[in-house]
Amino acid sequence: MFRKILIANRGEIALRILTACKELGVRTVAIYSEADRNALHVRFADEAICIGPPRSSESYLNIPSVISAAEIANVDAIHPGYGFLSENANFAEVCEASHLTFIGPSPDTIRLMGEKDKARQEMAAAGVPIIPGSPGIVPDEEAARKIATEIGYPLIVKAAEGGGGRGMRVVREQGDLMPAFQTARTEAEQAFGSPNVYIEKLIERPRHIEFQVLGDRHGNVMHLGERECSIQRRHQKLLEESPSTVVDTKTRKKIGDQVVKALQKIGYFSAGTVEFLREESGKLYFIEMNARIQVEHPVTEMVTGIDLVKSQIRVAAGENLVDVVGPVEFRGHAIECRINAEDPVTFTPSAGRITAFRVPGGPGIRVDTAAYADAVIPPYYDSLIAKIISHGHDRAEAIARMYGALGGFVVEGIKTTIPLHKRILTDADFVAGNFDTHFLERSSFAAAK
């Protein structure tokens, strides 16, 4: 086991890692920017080193400063948390060169997963389904007609260099294909200077389903079931749960086994998340992999009883997954609500001083937070101030416990997403499990503005 770990992060995840280290008897070193002088991760770590001014680029993202701090504190490993340097292959490489263990996958794996197209090809080659589409650019009408016949309708024509909806056309039937193909090419040419487009199956009413995985340095990989993260806004997850209401035991096993096999082939180790889109028919398609611990990892911890962060540290130290985790059993249902410091209606960030802070408790409630009364939420970093996780023997109990916890959570001085979560939890469609990634764009939520 490591002697001393530097935690290259801040906020609740830094505290989460601290807790795991303390349990393992590992000494901890916090790093912080000038804006975080009074932060709890600084206070609870065995040592703390100020590494730069408030701006992330000059502190938490500054590789020379982080490595230098690791060297003066004489640590043997660095835990990057999520965000910041956690998926920076270059940083992982510098750690290796400096003889520091990077608590995460290998630099090569991080790099592979960072190149989304390449990651998709690798996963497809390893037997994981990806969204059907053209293998590359569709050069002409003839090729377009051929690929459309192959994948069927509805489909989407997308600009290769594009984004933001430009050069993008949804096609529902064959008769519309040629006009749509030509318009998309013209639009792409005008907007991005290149008429290159590709064609992909359109996933209507998609649900975001992801699988938690854990691998060791001895070639063992396991999955810890799925999380449903369809409640999002602007591609930011807001509420996650496990299990998903639409994944049955058979699907879980099938996809789980495919994922494990693929990652063994790639040589994946450490914690990671494999993300899928689920179409209405029930088919799952791989979209990308996050090569790090995730914000919503506690959901899986609650239903499996496995401490993911502790496990991640133990496998990084070379332990065998069989000893670290053992057999996996899923119990009950867990939900996580992300409490962000932001206006629940306009979604604009709400930095400032917290004047009152009271954390809920009770059976099946866990709160991960680094906030406290009188703490100042700086404007420089992300707006997550707390995560409430509820666990119940079934989904209804988890929802009821979460609703109670939200009511008992007092945060004054700044605006938070607590009211929005209350509305989600009492929404009939949410309760019925009838939703997709566009849930929050629906009229009942939009109307509340």
Add this chain to the structure above:
Amino acid sequence: MDKHGLEEFDYERDNLHIRLKKHSLHAQGAFRPFPAPEIHVAGGSHSSQQAAPAATAPREAAADAGRSDDLHVVKSPIVGTYYASASPGSEPFVAVGAHVEAGQVLCIIEAMKLMNEIESDVAGEVVRIFVENGQPVEYGEPLFGIHPHRKK
């Protein structure tokens, strides 16, 4: 790191340049010999940090420094290890009572085996040195208290 008796190791990627030399420096350890400093500029971030640090409100350590209103505090622009001289055994760059010019080297902060020369951003008299040779320093840690010369 102790296990690896590195002599020299060069690593270059994008704008980051790491040069590991003889592995002999330790935060907790006393000042130990190291090769004559070579000044590398470690990418854009470091070179900009080498510029004279801004004189913002001095921290507690500096507060008792002489209570003179015009005491100028030079702070560490990076996290690293403080060295008073260019090499072990040689004269310190400056001592208390010394007069320094703006741009004059005051000390070296070693970060990731790179020796970063820290220059004075004012001309004046060094009245206080807050740190000791070989000591690890944080970003923003006060290093020197300087009485600026009056403008003529």
